[in-house]
Amino acid sequence: MLNAVYRLVAPRRFDVTFKDIDLCGDKIIVRPTHLSICHADQRYYQGARPAEILEQKLPMALIHEAIGEVVYDPTGEFKSGDSVVMIPNTPTQEDEVIAENYRRSSKFRASGFDGFMQDLVALDADRVVRLPQGIDKTIAAFTELVSVSVHALNRFDKIAHKRREVVGIWGDGNLGYITAVFFKAMFPDTKLYIFGADKEKLEDFTFADETYHVKKIPSDMKIDHAIECVGGEPSQMAINQIIDYINPEGTISLLGVSEYPVPINTRMVLEKGLRLYGSSRSGRADFEKTVAMYESNPEIIEYLSNLVGAVVEVDSIKDMTKAFEMDIQKSIGKTIMVWNK
Amino acid sequence: MIFGVVLAGGIGNRMGNVEKPKQFLTIGNKPILIHTLEKFYVNDKFEQIIVLCPAQWVEHTKNLIKKYLKDTERVVVITGGATRNDTIMNAITHIEEKYGIEDDTIIVTHDSVRPFLTHRIIEDNIKYALEYGACDTVIPATDTIVESQDHKVISNIPDRSKMYQGQTPQSFKVKKLKQFFNELTEEEKEILTDAAKIFVMKGEPVYLVAGEVFNIKITYPYDLRVAETLVKEER
Numbered sequence: 001m002l003n004a005v006y007r008l009v010a011p012r013r014f015d016v017t018f019k020d021i022d023l024c025g026d027k028i029i030v031r032p033t034h035l036s037i038c039h040a041d042q043r044y045y046q047g048a049r050p051a052e053i054l055e056q057k058l059p060m061a062l063i064h065e066a067i068g069e070v071v072y073d074p075t076g077e078f079k080s081g082d083s084v085v086m087i088p089n090t091p092t093q094e095d096e097v098i099a100e101n102y103r104r105s106s107k108f109r110a111s112g113f114d115g116f117m118q119d120l121v122a123l124d125a126d127r128v129v130r131l132p133q134g135i136d137k138t139i140a141a142f143t144e145l146v147s148v149s150v151h152a153l154n155r156f157d158k159i160a161h162k163r164r165e166v167v168g169i170w171g172d173g174n175l176g177y178i179t180a181v182f183f184k185a186m187f188p189d190t191k192l193y194i195f196g197a198d199k200e201k202l203e204d205f206t207f208a209d210e211t212y213h214v215k216k217i218p219s220d221m222k223i224d225h226a227i228e229c230v231g232g233e234p235s236q237m238a239i240n241q242i243i244d245y246i247n248p249e250g251t252i253s254l255l256g257v258s259e260y261p262v263p264i265n266t267r268m269v270l271e272k273g274l275r276l277y278g279s280s281r282s283g284r285a286d287f288e289k290t291v292a293m294y295e296s297n298p299e300i301i302e303y304l305s306n307l308v309g310a311v312v313e314v315d316s317i318k319d320m321t322k323a324f325e326m327d328i329q330k331s332i333g334k335t336i337m338v339w340n341k
Numbered sequence: 342m343i344f345g346v347v348l349a350g351g352i353g354n355r356m357g358n359v360e361k362p363k364q365f366l367t368i369g370n371k372p373i374l375i376h377t378l379e380k381f382y383v384n385d386k387f388e389q390i391i392v393l394c395p396a397q398w399v400e401h402t403k404n405l406i407k408k409y410l411k412d413t414e415r416v417v418v419i420t421g422g423a424t425r426n427d428t429i430m431n432a433i434t435h436i437e438e439k440y441g442i443e444d445d446t447i448i449v450t451h452d453s454v455r456p457f458l459t460h461r462i463i464e465d466n467i468k469y470a471l472e473y474g475a476c477d478t479v480i481p482a483t484d485t486i487v488e489s490q491d492h493k494v495i496s497n498i499p500d501r502s503k504m505y506q507g508q509t510p511q512s513f514k515v516k517k518l519k520q521f522f523n524e525l526t527e528e529e530k531e532i533l534t535d536a537a538k539i540f541v542m543k544g545e546p547v548y549l550v551a552g553e554v555f556n557i558k559i560t561y562p563y564d565l566r567v568a569e570t571l572v573k574e575e576r
Binding site: 001002004016017018019020021023024029031071072074080119120315340341 | 368369370371376379380382383384385386409410411456457459460461464551553555571572
């Protein structure tokens with residue numbers, strides 16, 4: 001079947017191409033309904049990745065955060081019309097030790113191969129997870145981003161030592177907000193402090209125990225563990241600030257993506273015996289846990305609804321460009337494309 | 342009930358034509374007809390997909406379907422008629438005999454040589470045929486349309502902003518289509534090249550569904566080359 005795929009062919013330019021979908025295999029076919037734009041998509045769209053990366057990756061369909069409706073399932077597990085979230089990470093090899101999202105052999109949509117900006121998407125049967133009935137689709141659209149937080153918090157639970165009186169999250173953007181919401185749900189007995197650079201954004205973290213502007217942190221501040229959700233150039237300041245305020249043998253979970261290497265005060269890392277570990281992307285188990293928590297903790301959905309920014313109806317390639325340009329203007333929140341193309 | 346009707350060539354125009362009809366030519370690694378059919382096949386809203394082709398190609402078409410589709414129960418191949426509308430009427434007769442016709446029985450008719458049809462276009466056709474009784478897939482005209490009554494000089498140049506180019510699918514409530522068609526005189530039937538026009542002539546609304554520029558009809562060798570370019574693997 002000749003499937004329309006809307007690829008970014010050059011910065012700020014989308015075009016259609018066609019790829020054959022083989023119906024003889026066991027692939028599930030999903031019609032995307034709601035797509036959410038991520039910083040990573042924006043870096044390609046604006047041509048902000050190094051030239052050799054753009055040369056290597058484009059043309060490629062963007063978007064790795066999306067939900068849709070099952071159209072065709074030869075395995076019989078889903079009915080047509082079932083709402084599902086699609087998993088962008090696509091393992092190609094089994095591994096009993098290394099998680100699917102860290103295997104070098106795994107492929108990732110809108111990074112190594114075409115993302116979800118397509119008429120129909122063909123996926124392996126284990127790359128879709130059923131969504132709860134009646135869920136707000138503009139919120140469910142960025143479940144992938146939420147699952148990245150859930151994945152990082154699971155790793156935190158495995159790696160961080162047991163003294164968890166105070167945990168700090170650096171970053172008041174989307175990822176910081178989502179991670180904080182889930183942290184409160186998963187670790188209700190731990191005090192959660194948020195450290196950010198934007199007073200207004202910090203005011204939205206009403207569920208946190210304290211919020212601090214990064215320029216006005218009390219000198220006697222102490223935290224047991226930290227989660228960095230800053231990314232980019234400011235992540236240098238954030239990580240070194242964490243190193244200053246964290247108690248010995250604390251753990252620092254790094255979630256923020258930076259295009260360039262970040263200098264770190266390793267002397268203090270050594271002196272305090274700190275552990276820094278990275279968390280990136282997510283796998284099927286994280287999606288399943290995320291969806292289960294949508295149902296078990298309905299307050300989460302209410303908090304996440306604060307992140308729904310512009311909702312753009314996409315009927316044409318022009319609308320795709322419009323959605324990406326609107327997304328550039330926003331200060332926080334997610335731009336959702338309602339996919340009518 | 343909803344039926345897919347894939348029009349794969351009326352017999353009249355192609356009699357004695359030794360050239361292989363375009364729907365059997367290959368794009369990528371499959372015949373064009375199969376690419377088109379697959380779009381209907383994955384949509385389980387269709388009770389049955391009826392492929393209509395010239396009598397001498399029925400067996401060949403059946404064999405292709407067996408070769409390329411997993412489960413062929415929902416696909417039936419029958420002989421088309423002398424004209425496009427006769428062919429559609431053959432499909433309607435088939436539906437009437439096998440399933441009966443209710444008020445909301447719908448057909449989504451589509452040219453087999455338009456394999457770039459999208460899922461969204463099919464879904465919109467079903468939606469608007471149910472809502473309005475008939476719909477037609479179109480794109481805004483990009484070239485100025487010029488009318489000439491005598492084929493020598495221009496008689497009219499209509500306002501381009503109101504002009505559209507017709508594509509397919511065209512979708513209809515079967516009961517109405519059959520009734521309107523049967524009410525036409527033989528002369529009217531003669532000049533009728535388009536099923537949507539039957540509704541227009543009766544003053545019935547035909548809703549416009551947005552098509553796609555790439556939903557091209559593969560008619561000439563040039564179109565086939567364009568189609569091959571569209572599916573060529575870039576990376």
